[in-house]
Each structure stands twice: as C-alpha cells, then as structure tokens.
Amino acid sequence: MTRTVYVNGSYLPEDQATVSIFDRGFLMADGVYEVTSVLDGKLIDFEGHAIRLERSMAALDMTSPITSEALADMFRELVRLNDIDQGMIYLQITRGNPGDRSFVFPDASLPATIVAFTQNIPNLADAPAAKTGFKVISVPDMRWGRVDIKTTQLLYPSMAKMMAKKAGVDDSWFVADDGGITEGTSNNAYIVKGNRIITRQLSTDILHGITRASVLRFAAEAQFEVEERPFTVAEAQAADEAFSTAASIFVMPVVEVDGKPVGKGTPGPVAARLREIYLDEMRKTAI
Numbered sequence: 001m002t003r004t005v006y007v008n009g010s011y012l013p014e015d016q017a018t019v020s021i022f023d024r025g026f027l028m029a030d031g032v033y034e035v036t037s038v039l040d041g042k043l044i045d046f047e048g049h050a051i052r053l054e055r056s057m058a059a060l061d062m063t064s065p066i067t068s069e070a071l072a073d074m075f076r077e078l079v080r081l082n083d084i085d086q087g088m089i090y091l092q093i094t095r096g097n098p099g100d101r102s103f104v105f106p107d108a109s110l111p112a113t114i115v116a117f118t119q120n121i122p123n124l125a126d127a128p129a130a131k132t133g134f135k136v137i138s139v140p141d142m143r144w145g146r147v148d149i150k151t152t153q154l155l156y157p158s159m160a161k162m163m164a165k166k167a168g169v170d171d172s173w174f175v176a177d178d179g180g181i182t183e184g185t186s187n188n189a190y191i192v193k194g195n196r197i198i199t200r201q202l203s204t205d206i207l208h209g210i211t212r213a214s215v216l217r218f219a220a221e222a223q224f225e226v227e228e229r230p231f232t233v234a235e236a237q238a239a240d241e242a243f244s245t246a247a248s249i250f251v252m253p254v255v256e257v258d259g260k261p262v263g264k265g266t267p268g269p270v271a272a273r274l275r276e277i278y279l280d281e282m283r284k285t286a287i
C-alpha cells in the first residue's frame with residue numbers, strides 16, 4: 001500500500017508530495033516538529049503535543065498556521081487513510097518558501113509549509129527492545145542553547161546516534177558542561193534509586209517531553225518520589241535502574257551506561273511498571 005501523506009492541505013501519495021528547494025526548513029532548518037504516537041488507531045497524548053507545538057512556534061516568532069482541532073482532524077485522517085493501528089505521526093511546520101535564500105525571516109504573512117506522514121509500527125507497544133533495554137554511551141552535549149524548542153535541526157543528535165551505533169549500543173545520553181546528563185538523542189533520561197525517580201529539571205537544556213510529563217504524573221500517583229535535578233554518569237552507573245522516555249519508545253529501560261551495567265544489567269521493575277501504567281492510561285485517554 002502506498003503511503004498517503006499530507007502537504008499544505010492535500011492528501012497525496014508519498015511520491016507526489018513535494019516541497020520547494022527554497023523552503024526555509026530545507027535551507028535553514030527553520031522549522032518545528034512533533035512526533036505523536038498512535039495506539040489502537042488513536043492519538044496518544046495529543047493535547048500535550050499540540051500545546052508544545054504552539055510553544056515551539058511562538059518561541060521562533062512563527063505564526064501558527066493550524067488550530068489544534070484541525071491538526072487532530074488531519075492526524076486522524078492520515079491514520080484512517082493509511083490504516084494505522086500502531087505507529088507514529090511525524091508533523092513538520094516550517095516558515096515556508098520565500099522564493100530565495102536569506103538570513104532575514106520572511107514576512108509573517110508568508111504561508112507556512114505543513115507536512116505530515118505516518119509510520120506504521122505494528123509492535124510499537126510490544127517493542128522487543130523494551131524487554132532487553134537500551135545500552136547507552138555518554139557524549140558531550142554540543143547542541144545549541146535552546147533545545148527546549150522542538151526544531152528540525154537534528155544534525156548533532158543524529159551524529160550522537162551514529163556514535164552510539166559505532167560503539168555497538170542503542171543510544172547516546174548527552175552530558176552538559178556541569179557534568180550532569182541532560183537527555184538522550186531523542187528522549188528524556190532518568191535514574192531510579194530505591195523509591196525515587198531522578199531526572200533533570202525543565203529548562204532550556206532539555207526538551208520538555210510530553211511523555212516525561214505524563215510519566216512523572218503517573219509516578220507520583222503511584223507513590224514514587226520524583227526528584228528533578230541533574231545526575232551524573234557515575235550516579236547512573238550506581239543506580240538501581242535507568243530509563244528513557246519519548247513518544248517513540250514510551251518508557252524504555254536503560255541497562256548499561258558507558259559499558260557499565262545499571263543495577264543487574266537487565267530491565268528493572270520500576271521501568272516495567274511505569275511503562276505498563278503509561279500504556280494503560282494513554283490507551284484510556286487516546287482520541
């Protein structure tokens with residue numbers, strides 16, 4: 001089945017969907033994005049993603065070209081057209097096509113470019129990796145200073161993913177100048193000590209994960225203590241458990257950091273429990 005994608009108001013076969021070479025997203029990485037997961041053919045944590053999208057655009061002085069109601073309708077139509085039961089929807093909004101290259105932002109009246117497509121992942125909820133866990137390495141956080149804005153400039157995270165791949169592991173965790181881990185290449189990072197879940201506090205140093213917000217809320221409701229502060233590689237290696245969260249992986253156990261096992265070196269009970277609670281709750285509130 002050919003994938004049907006969305007470009008600027010049209011639903012088209014993927015090989016007929018085009019964007020200009022002058023698009024600001026292509027020339028300047030001047031665009032924002034969201035990844036929303038789909039379970040049982042429904043959108044997971046949609047409202048959080050829609051709110052963060054607005055926040056990212058506002059931070060970049062971009063005028064929002066679509067209401068969250070219209071966005072939900074468009075996402076649902078893509079899910080229907082592509083018959084997605086489990087998977088993800090990628091949405092990208094750029095500052096549009098000014099018809100030439102310039103460092104100056106085009107006039108705010110220029111129409112934005114909106115692109116969206118689905119990714120069919122039949123075993124997203126039952127991912128084999130969740131049973132074995134991720135191994136990670138630490139790498140210096142060399143990204144720009146506003147990673148709280150979900151922009152499409154993902155070259156360094158992509159390089160960090162390749163560093164992980166070359167090291168024979170699954171992901172990289174970024175380490176800031178203060179020695180604390182900020183987050184993973186495309187996920188938020190946590191450690192567990194006893195009944196306490198530790199993750200870096202919200203700031204411009206990390207993406208304000210939508211999965212993070214939900215998982216921390218469920219963790220508090222399940223009587224875990226939540227401590228928002230930086231933690232080091234050494235602390236992670238000495239922790240009982242570690243895990244990462246993102247719309248693409250939900251709650252993913254992390255079993256090794258820089259070659260040293262975390263806890264027993266196998267997925268721990270807290271990550272498993274949080275994953276289960278997250279999936280249950282999200283399935284109940286999916287739209």
Ligand code: PDD
Nearest residue numbers: 035186187188207209210211246247248
């Ligand atoms: N990434 N941190 C970074 C740097 C991310 O890129 C992501 C998401 C997260 C987790 O955010 P959320 O829980 O809202 O998905 C944290 C997406 C999945 C991606 O780029 O594919």
